[in-house]
Amino acid sequence: MDLGEDKASKEKGVPNFWLTAMKNNSLLAQEITKADEEALKYLIDIKSSRLVCCPEFKLEFFFGPNPYFKNYVLAKKFIMIDEVKLIFDEAIGSKIKWYPEKCLTRECSTRKPKKSFFNFFKSLEFPFYDESIDVKLLHQLEHDYEIGVTIKKEIVCHAISWFCGDATCGRRTKRKIEYDNPAAGNLVQKIESLRKIEIELNKLEAEFLEKRRKVEANYVKLCQPLDTKRYDIVNGVNEVKGAPNDGAMVQSEDKATKEKGVPDFWFIAMESHHELRQNIVRHDQGALKYLTDIKWCRINDSEGFKLEFTFGPNPYFKNSVLEKTYRMIDETYIVLEEAIG
Numbered sequence: 001m002d003l004g005e006d007k008a009s010k011e012k013g014v015p016n017f018w019l020t021a022m023k024n025n026s027l028l029a030q031e032i033t034k035a036d037e038e039a040l041k042y043l044i045d046i047k048s049s050r051l052v053c054c055p056e057f058k059l060e061f062f063f064g065p066n067p068y069f070k071n072y073v074l075a076k077k078f079i080m081i082d083e084v085k086l087i088f089d090e091a092i093g094s095k096i097k098w099y100p101e102k103c104l105t106r107e108c109s110t111r112k113p114k115k116s117f118f119n120f121f122k123s124l125e126f127p128f129y130d131e132s133i134d135v136k137l138l139h140q141l142e143h144d145y146e147i148g149v150t151i152k153k154e155i156v157c158h159a160i161s162w163f164c165g166d167a168t169c170g171r172r173t174k175r176k177i178e179y180d181n182p183a184a185g186n187l188v189q190k191i192e193s194l195r196k197i198e199i200e201l202n203k204l205e206a207e208f209l210e211k212r213r214k215v216e217a218n219y220v221k222l223c224q225p226l227d228t229k230r231y232d233i234v235n236g237v238n239e240v241k242g243a244p245n246d247g248a249m250v251q252s253e254d255k256a257t258k259e260k261g262v263p264d265f266w267f268i269a270m271e272s273h274h275e276l277r278q279n280i281v282r283h284d285q286g287a288l289k290y291l292t293d294i295k296w297c298r299i300n301d302s303e304g305f306k307l308e309f310t311f312g313p314n315p316y317f318k319n320s321v322l323e324k325t326y327r328m329i330d331e332t333y334i335v336l337e338e339a340i341g
Contacts (some may be wrong), residue, residue: 014163014190018043018155021162027150035104036117042066048152056080059151068104070097074121078148091144093121120147157201160194220298231293236260266291290314299325
C-alpha cells in the first residue's frame with residue numbers, strides 16, 4: 001500500500017462531501033466565498049423537513065466542532081402564505097454564535113456586511129399585506145428561497161450526483177477523476193454505497209410523484225361538474241331561483257331579474273386579488289368584462305399546465321379563447337422552463 005492508499009484508508013467518511021456537492025452547483029458556487037469554504041468543511045449533514053399542515057419547509061445544517069462558531073446546527077425555515085403562488089410571510093434563520101474575529105458575514109475591523117454563504121441564515125420578514133412593498137426585501141426573500149429550494153431539491157435529494165459531478169450536465173469533473181483513481185482506496189467503495197442509497201431515494205421520489213399525479217387527476221375530475229355549475233350561474237345559462245333576503249338586494253330586484261348571470265364576475269374576482277390588480281390597467285377593464293370563464297388543465301400529465309380564458313363576442317378582439325401554457329422543469333418549486341401564449 002502506498003502513501004495515498006494509506007491516507008485514504010485512515011480517513012473516515014468522505015471528506016468535504018457537502019462542500020464539494022454544493023460547489024458543483026452553479027447557483028450555490030456563486031454564494032460560497034474562499035473564507036466560507038474553510039467553515040463549510042466542517043459541515044457533516046443537511047436535512048430538510050416539511051411541517052405538517054403548513055406551507056413551509058425547514059433546512060438544517062449540522063456542523064462538527066469548528067473554530068468559526070459555537071452552533072452545531074444552523075437552520076433556515078421558509079414560512080409562506082401560499083407556496084404555489086409564492087407569497088412569502090417570513091424566512092427565519094438561526095442566529096450564528098461566532099467566535100471572536102471569526103465572523104464571515106461582516107468585516108472584522110469596520111463591521112460592514114460582506115458577501116458570504118452564511119448570510120443565508122439571516123431572518124427576513126415580508127408583510128405581504130403591506131401596500132408599500134419593499135422590492136429589495138422581496139428580491140432577497142426570493143433569492144434566499146431559490147437557494148433553499150436548490151439545496152432541498154437538488155443537494156439533499158441528489159447529493160452523491162452533485163458530489164461526483166454527475167448532475168452538472170453529464171460532465172466528468174476533476175473531483176470525479178480523482179475518485180476514479182485506484183489510489184483513493186476504499187473511498188470508491190463508499191461512493192458506490194452512496195450511489196445505491198441515492199437510487200433508492202430516487203425510486204421513492206418517483207413513486208410519490210406518481211401517486212400525487214393520480215390524486216390530482218381525481219381532484220380535477222371531481223371539480224368538473226362544479227365548474228360547469230359555476231359557469232352556468234355566472235353566465236345566466238341557469239338562473240338561481242329564490243327571493244333575496246338582503247335589503248339592498250331587494251331594492252335592486254327589478255334590475256337584477258332582467259340581467260342574466262353575474263355581471264363582470266371574473267373581472268371583479270381578478271381585480272380583488274392584490275397581485276392581479278397590479279397588472280390590470282384602466283384600458284384592460286372594458287375587455288375583461290367580456291370574460292365568461294377561466295379554466296386550467298394539465299399538459300399530458302407532465303410538469304406544467306395551461307390556462308384558458310373564454311370570452312364572449314366583444315369589440316376588442318376576434319378570439320373566443322386566449323391561452324397561456326406553462327412548461328415547468330419542476331412545478332413543486334416553481335422552476336419554469338417556458339411560458340407560451
